[in-house]
Amino acid sequence: MTTCNQCGATWGGMSTCHCSACHITVSSPSAFDLHRRAEQCRTPAQAGLILTDRAYPCFGHPQSDTERPTSWANNGQGLIA
Numbered sequence: 001m002t003t004c005n006q007c008g009a010t011w012g013g014m015s016t017c018h019c020s021a022c023h024i025t026v027s028s029p030s031a032f033d034l035h036r037r038a039e040q041c042r043t044p045a046q047a048g049l050i051l052t053d054r055a056y057p058c059f060g061h062p063q064s065d066t067e068r069p070t071s072w073a074n075n076g077q078g079l080i081a
Contacts, residue, residue, distance in 0.1 A: 027060030
């Protein structure tokens, strides 16, 4: 797990991003690009992001389980098994 020295948030995952300006955590670089536009932070709602099923607060793209690659399986605790 990684921890932000300024806000104390923790997160995991190789693609997870944490905004150093507003301190929200997003699930991927593409979600971060939606969050941060023209050097300004957008709320998750403004960016079209939703809270993901992880062990820590994290926002990502809305998608159904059928859109996920078949190799992904969520164990109910936000971890990919």
